[in-house]
Amino acid sequence: MFDHLFKSSPAVVLHTEAPYAEQRIRYLEHCERRGDKKRYTLQRKAWDLLWIAHRLGDRADLHLTLDQLRSILFDPGGEGIRHRQIDSYWTRRQIIGTARGWLRYLGCLDRPLVQIPFQSYLDDYCQWATTERGLADSTVGLYARRVTRFLLWYGPRGRSLSEVQVSDIDAYLAYERQRQGWGRSTLRTAVDSLRAFFRFGDAAHWCQPSLAPAIQGPRIYFLETLPAGPAWADVSRIFAGLRSTDPKDVRDRAMGLLKSVGFSAR
Numbered sequence: 001m002f003d004h005l006f007k008s009s010p011a012v013v014l015h016t017e018a019p020y021a022e023q024r025i026r027y028l029e030h031c032e033r034r035g036d037k038k039r040y041t042l043q044r045k046a047w048d049l050l051w052i053a054h055r056l057g058d059r060a061d062l063h064l065t066l067d068q069l070r071s072i073l074f075d076p077g078g079e080g081i082r083h084r085q086i087d088s089y090w091t092r093r094q095i096i097g098t099a100r101g102w103l104r105y106l107g108c109l110d111r112p113l114v115q116i117p118f119q120s121y122l123d124d125y126c127q128w129a130t131t132e133r134g135l136a137d138s139t140v141g142l143y144a145r146r147v148t149r150f151l152l153w154y155g156p157r158g159r160s161l162s163e164v165q166v167s168d169i170d171a172y173l174a175y176e177r178q179r180q181g182w183g184r185s186t187l188r189t190a191v192d193s194l195r196a197f198f199r200f201g202d203a204a205h206w207c208q209p210s211l212a213p214a215i216q217g218p219r220i221y222f223l224e225t226l227p228a229g230p231a232w233a234d235v236s237r238i239f240a241g242l243r244s245t246d247p248k249d250v251r252d253r254a255m256g257l258l259k260s261v262g263f264s265a266r
Contacts, residue, residue: 001025005043015046019053020062027102048098062108069099069109116148117155125200146193149176161207166214169194173217184218191217 002015002025015021027049028042036042055073056062064072073095103109116122126144129135135143153172154164173190176182182190195215201207238256242249 001028002046005039005046015050018050019056019058021053023062023106024049024053024102027105030105045098048095049102052095052099052102062103062106063110064103064108065110066096066100069103070096073099117151118161119151121161121201121206122147122151122197124204125197128200129196142189143193143196146190147197150190150194161201164198164207164211166211169215188217191215 002012005028006012006015015024018024024046028046031045032042036045052073074092100109122144125147126140129140129143130137150169150172153175154168169191173182173187176190177187195212198207198215199212202209202212235256239253242253244250
């Protein structure tokens with residue numbers, strides 16, 4: 001597999017002699033069979049796996065939880081290929097994604113037995129949202145996952161849900177935005193989930209009645225994801241190159257004016 005991906009003999013030797021060569025080859029062949037046909041995609045995964053293999057060392061047991069995997073891969077004192085830059089959020093995310101896919105394929109990615117704080121409150125809310133509100137299972141599941149993340153963050157603080165303040169919600173959202181790179185759309189989903197959860201808590205009398213209405217998220221603008229139009233200076237520069245005596249240029253100028261007006265209106 002490695003001699004298929006790399007033309008350089010030293011590169012082939014480097015990948016072949018690193019730990020877990022057989023397991024890495026099996027996974028790369030699996031990726032190729034399932035549709036990763038582009039050579040550079042497989043090469044990138046191969047280099048990621050090489051770095052991961054060196055960080056894991058010669059462990060007899062590859063059964064790890066995701067938290068254990070993160071700790072081993074990004075421990076500053078760990079062994080491995082030192083020149084690999086892992087400072088950026090996106091590089092770490094790519095490496096974790098490759099490592100998780102590899103260990104899951106090998107059947108070695110263990111699910112941690114996480115004790116969710118205030119689990120009974122969350123269960124009551126999910127049951128109420130399903131039976132009383134009639135929300136779809138997918139919606140209830142999404143809200144439950146977002147609320148779970150908050151409860152895991154808030155629980156270690158040793159306070160009850162009746163003591164949750166708006167400042168706690170703001171601090172949590174800032175934490176997720178910095179740690180996970182959440183954008184406005186994801187933050188908005190988290191806000192909607194927490195607001196619904198604490199609105200239920202208000203009705204059940206286990207949180208402050210003023211909490212849910214005070215939870216505010218980022219504003220989502222209609223059509224905000226559409227690309228911005230060109231600046232007027234660029235439009236003027238295009239018009240300057242059109243000739244008023246050429247029928248095609250006259251047509252293009254009219255079309256350009258209509259489009260520029262549309263961009264300005266947005």
